[in-house]
Amino acid sequence: MKLKKNYKVIISDSAKADMKEAALWYHQKQKELGKRFTQSIRKCVKIIKFQLECFQIRYKNNRLAIPDKFPYLIIYNINKDKKTIRVIAIIHSSQNPEKWNNMA
Numbered sequence: 001m002k003l004k005k006n007y008k009v010i011i012s013d014s015a016k017a018d019m020k021e022a023a024l025w026y027h028q029k030q031k032e033l034g035k036r037f038t039q040s041i042r043k044c045v046k047i048i049k050f051q052l053e054c055f056q057i058r059y060k061n062n063r064l065a066i067p068d069k070f071p072y073l074i075i076y077n078i079n080k081d082k083k084t085i086r087v088i089a090i091i092h093s094s095q096n097p098e099k100w101n102n103m104a
Contacts, residue, residue, distance in 0.1 A: 018090040
């Protein structure tokens, strides 16, 4: 498998807000847990960047990645022409990810 280092990761404003909200919630539950959540998300995004297609397509052209130790989904898509990875949502796994299936 060839690693793709030259793709740019773009995290949407809504995904940033999702991550911030979840990190704050975890921090309120236990000190440092919010930080660990954020680190887990970033680690998973790095895996996405270097192994673009390691997570399967689930909704139209959107893929779902699952970070370690937290019940969250990272919803993203790949634009090979522009060499970009766009993270469109970071949601709790109890939410229905289909509501993001029309996002590009």
